[in-house]
Amino acid sequence: MGDDIPDDHPRAASLRARDRLVAGVEAGLTSQQGLIAQGRGEAFDYLLGERTIDSAALAAEAAAATMLLADHPVISVNGNVAALAPEATVELARAVNAPIEVNLFHRSEERVELITEYLREHGAPTVLGVGADETIPGLSHDRSKVHSAGIFNADVVLIPLEDGDRAETLGAMGKTEIVIDLNPLSRSSVAASIPICDNLLRAFPRMIEATDRMAEAAPDELGAIIEAFDADHARDAAIQAIRSGDIAGISD
Numbered sequence: 001m002g003d004d005i006p007d008d009h010p011r012a013a014s015l016r017a018r019d020r021l022v023a024g025v026e027a028g029l030t031s032q033q034g035l036i037a038q039g040r041g042e043a044f045d046y047l048l049g050e051r052t053i054d055s056a057a058l059a060a061e062a063a064a065a066t067m068l069l070a071d072h073p074v075i076s077v078n079g080n081v082a083a084l085a086p087e088a089t090v091e092l093a094r095a096v097n098a099p100i101e102v103n104l105f106h107r108s109e110e111r112v113e114l115i116t117e118y119l120r121e122h123g124a125p126t127v128l129g130v131g132a133d134e135t136i137p138g139l140s141h142d143r144s145k146v147h148s149a150g151i152f153n154a155d156v157v158l159i160p161l162e163d164g165d166r167a168e169t170l171g172a173m174g175k176t177e178i179v180i181d182l183n184p185l186s187r188s189s190v191a192a193s194i195p196i197c198d199n200l201l202r203a204f205p206r207m208i209e210a211t212d213r214m215a216e217a218a219p220d221e222l223g224a225i226i227e228a229f230d231a232d233h234a235r236d237a238a239i240q241a242i243r244s245g246d247i248a249g250i251s252d
């Protein structure tokens with residue numbers, strides 16, 4: 001797997017991400033549907049030029065400020081996130097002092113346990129999800145199963161990559177939602193207070209860098225960064241970038 005991909009291969013990053021997901025499926029962490037979701041994400045990434053556009057960089061910074069200011073931030077993780085970025089997920093959770101909660105669409109208790117164990121092996125201090133004891137009202141599928149010490153009572157939830165209806169429902173519960181989704185038109189992006197239209201493999205390191213940089217910042221300073229962020233503008237800028245067709249620098 002990934003070791004066979006030469007660094008100078010024009011699509012090395014994309015191929016390595018695919019390998020991580022295939023390994024995730026083989027290990028029972030990732031659903032087979034997760035491979036399809038990755039393919040959809042890749043298509044948007046290609047159209048965005050496989051780069052972080054300026055508005056997504058600002059979104060990542062506003063997201064970091066929001067998590068630093070939160071009383072009870074939570075990072076929601078599914079089978080794709082666990083396979084793609086376990087190290088960065090744990091690093092970010094430590095940087096903003098947030099528990100991680102495993103919350104799955106294609107839920108099985110076995111997969112929740114496997115992902116929990118995998119993240120613990122990567123150093124996660126708190127991983128919730130096993131024994132979820134609360135239900136998100138108005139959501140008919142298994143994503144409604146959440147933890148009282150996690151998503152249910154969170155004020156800010158970071159949702160990297162998911163299907164859209166839970167994002168809408170969490171918004172209706174009054175939570176601030178930060179969504180990482182390459183598709184600016186997705187229901188998750190549209191429901192988000194802070195949509196980060198970027199690949200999570202680029203967004204996570206940016207958020208970690210921003211939290212490190214702002215760790216000592218005063219609440220006013222963080223508040224000003226959040227205030228200056230415009231979610232509609234960020235989504236529009238991503239749509240514009242996709243429509244412009246400027247994918248210079250991409251090798252197919």
Ligand code: PTJ
Nearest residue numbers: 033034037041078079104105106162163181182183199200
């Ligand atoms: O592990 P589970 O059971 O919770 O299932 C997870 C998946 C991802 C299968 C499930 O949530 C799903 O079906 O998601 P969707 O509806 O396919 O939505 C995934 C969204 O994430 C799409 O809008 C993709 O464009 C986007 N996406 C995919 N890969 C990435 C991404 N966004 C950012 N970074 C990526 N690497």
